[in-house]
Amino acid sequence: MDITVRGEPGQRKSCAVIGAGVSGIAVAIRMQKKGYAVTVYEANAFPGGKLSSENRKGYRFDMGPSVFTMPGYVDELFQLCGKNPRDFFNYTPLDPVYRYFFEDGSVLHARHGKEQFASVMTANSVDAKEDIIKYLDKSEIIYNLTEDVFLKNSLHKLKSFFTWPTLKGILxxxxxxxxxxxxxxxxxxxxxxxxxxxxxxxxxxxxxxPYLSPATLNVIAHVEIVKGAYYPIGGMYSITKSLVQLAQDIGVEFRFLAPVREILTENKKIAGIRTDTGTTEYDVVVSNMDIYNCYRQLLPHAKKPAKTLNQPKSSSGIIFYWGIKTEFSQLGLHNILFSGDYEEEFNAIFSKKSICSDPTVYLNITSKHTPGDAPPGCENWFTFINTPNNSGQDWDKLILDARTHIIKKINRLLKTNIEPLIESELVFDPRVIESRTSSAFGAIYGNSSNNKYAAFLRHPNFSKEIKNLYFCGGSVHPGPSIPLSLLSAKITSNLVK
Ligand SMILES: Cc1cc2nc3c(=O)[nH]c(=O)nc-3n(C[C@H](O)[C@H](O)[C@H](O)COP(=O)(O)OP(=O)(O)OC[C@H]3O[C@@H](n4cnc5c(N)ncnc54)[C@H](O)[C@@H]3O)c2cc1C
Known part of the structure; x- marks a missing residue:
């Protein structure tokens, strides 16, 4: 077994990042800029974790995230390194953002911006445009009050609370x-x-x-509708690709197919990591691995923050990546086919731990913006439904059920028969999501936010037990999504002395 010694006198301090998810890549860039010699260890052969891409029979798919908000947090990483983001990565604002299809046969195209959104959504509605504007004004107030407290600082350091924006949020x-x-x-x-x-x-x-989570989450409406949703040129994977390129340009080393097996400590301080090829000493370790599995697999002897780790986990999903051999003019980039009974849908997911017979279907079709993502005259459908996380359900049966329900729903709302048009198919379920990204129980977003204390019960970005051990990514503070995972990386690197 190799033992590599780092941090010899005169050498730069060393940092290992476990995982090349978007947060791991971002923290690697920030730590390298801070003067550390950074190595990223990634279990997969590819970077990005959930933010990855695959080609199948002439179709390209973004495998996970599809809605891109707050692009400034990606740009910021390039600016930090003295580069022009536009030389690496670009994006375009979306308007309309979504096409919403309802079971009553109505269709609404959600526009970008308060005024436009409110006008379109209240055409033929009993509610008035002003009701939506008032609602979005409230959602903006929540954003302004929570941004500093919940998103930009560690909730677990006293000094975070002694700034005016944070105090204002608390008051x-x-x-x-x-x-x-x-x-x-x-x-x-x-x-x-x-x-x-x-x-x-x-x-x-x-x-x-929505029937359990606090109304604080209404803040998301402000982010998407008012601040805007964007489409990265070349697809979501261009975020991963351009950030890896940036990281490599500034000297970050990536090791793929290199799962970390243990985080090594000595006298409650980081000593290094163990992989299949040996142990390596490091001054600092940042884990981008899902926090639950990180404690369970990499820190078997550490004291575990049981209350945080045992919080109920978020939902997961079943995704059909379909190659569709025709084009549908009534569909856009983001399409939501709503269920007739939303409460029953969430009851099935969170109480019955199953799926309902009329799930809301999300269709993301990137070939609408990037024609090369599908053969001519065809479309690449990322077809998603929310599901419970994995607690041992019969997923093979649930996948078959879901496929039947989804096809029935699409046929009903689009007045067509899509089954004979599916010429290639790949399916992800919570088991695949867990094995591909190490997300505990295949939960996509770490802990759920199904109670008002959830934000306080996310794991901090540092270890209270082990010096020089830090955590970033969607399963820890401030939470999941691309922008929050990037903020997580920022808070984490700011905590490193
Ligand atoms: C289907 C789906 C749809 C989504 N939709 C959106 C959306 O529209 N918009 C949005 O903003 N967000 C969305 N998200 C959420 C978003 O993708 C995540 O919150 C974000 O990508 C999390 O990034 P991360 O860096 O924390 O972790 P991950 O992407 O989970 O990356 C963790 C990485 O760590 C690696 N790893 C784990 N353990 C080890 C180990 N022991 N050794 C080495 N490597 C290891 C994994 O292989 C993985 O590459 C979606 C996610 C999914 C799955």
Whole structure:
């Protein structure tokens, strides 16, 4: 077994990053810029974790995230390294953002911007344009009050609380909707059940139920509708590709097919890591691995923060990556085919741990923007439904059921028969998501936010037990999604002395 010694006198301090998810890549860039010699260890043969890409029979698919918000957090990494982001990575604003299809046969194209969104969504609605504007104004207030407290700082360091923006957030806690559920607040705001459903859907952005999660999550509406959603030129994977390129340009070393087996400690301080080829000493270790599995697999002897780790986990998903040999003009880049009974859908996921017979279907078709993602005259359909995480269900049966329900629903709402048009198929379920990214139980977003304390019960970005051990990514503070995972990397690197 090789033993590599790092950190000899005169050498730069060394940092190992475990995982090349978007957060791991971002933290590697930040640590390298801080003066560390950084090596990223990735279990897979490819970077990006959930933010990866695959080609299949002439179709290209982004395998995970598809909605890109707050692009400035990607740009910031290039600027930090003195580079022009546009030389590496570009994106375009989306308008409309979504096409919403309802079981009553109505279709709404959600526009970008408060005014435009409110006008379109209230055409033929019992609710007024002003109701939506008032709602989005409230959602902006939540954003302004929570941004510093919950997103930009560690919630677990006392000094974070002694800044004016943070104190303001705490003093106005009553205004952030923590004491109502998302559905409760949305029912109060709107009479039109379609509007309630549109705004309730934002709970799924972190794998939660609108009937259980706090109305604070209404903040997501502000981020997407007002701040905007974007399409990265070349697809979502261009985020991963360009950040890896940047990291390599500034000297970060990547090792693929290199799963870390153990985080080594000595006297409650980081000593290094163990991989299949040996042990290597490091001054600092940052884990981008899902926090639950990190403690279970890499820190078998460490004291575990049981309360944090045992919080209920988020939902997962079944994804059919379909090559469709025709084009549908009624579909756009992002399409939501809503279920007729939303409450039953979430009840099935979070109480029955199963799926309902009329799930909401999300269709993401990147060939609408990047024609090369599908053969001419064809479309690449990322077809997603929310599911429970893996607690041992019969997934093979659930996949067959889901396929039947989804096809029936699409046929009904698009007035067509898509089954004979599917010419290639690849399926992901919670078991695949776990084996591909190490996400505990295949939960996509770490802990769920199905209670008002969830934000406080995410693991901190540092270890309270082991010096020089840090954590970043969607399963720890501040939470899942590309922008929050990037913020997680920023908070983490700021914590390193
Ligand atoms: C289907 C789906 C849809 C989504 N939709 C959106 C969306 O539209 N918009 C959005 O913003 N977000 C979305 N998300 C969430 C977003 O993808 C994640 O929150 C974010 O990518 C998490 O990044 P991460 O760096 O924390 O972790 P991950 O992407 O999970 O990466 C972790 C990496 O660590 C590696 N690893 C784990 N253990 C080890 C080990 N022991 N040794 C070495 N390597 C290891 C894994 O192989 C993996 O590459 C979606 C996710 C999924 C799955």
């Amino acid at each position: 106005n806690f009553g205004k952030i909707g923590a004491f109502d559920t998302m559905n409760g607040a949305n029912q109060k705001a709107f009479t039109d059940p379609r509007l309630v459903q549109v705004f309730n859907r934002y709970a799924t952005y972190n794998g939660s139920s």
